[in-house]
Amino acid sequence: MEERIRELFATMLQVSPDAVDDETHPASLARWDSMQHLILVSGFEEEFGVDVDPEEAIDMYKDFATFKEIMLQKLEGRS
Structure with a gap:
């Protein structure tokens, strides 16, 4: 599931999944701004x-x- 989250995250930001790791943050990824x-x-x-609060x-x-x-917590909670 972690890989699916990373792939969807990358797809939605229009970047390669290789560009996304646990250290990725908004300042390191120009496409990840507050609106995005x-x-x-x-x-x-x-x-x-x-649902995300x-x-x-x-x-x-x-x-x-x-x-x-x-x-991941949200997904575990819905099972």
């Missing part, structure tokens, strides 16, 4: 059928590791 972040969160909610969405803007961890 809202689109990312919305896209992930739709793709995986989960506003506070979680803010936390997810820290780095890809945090984004991925919150999504």
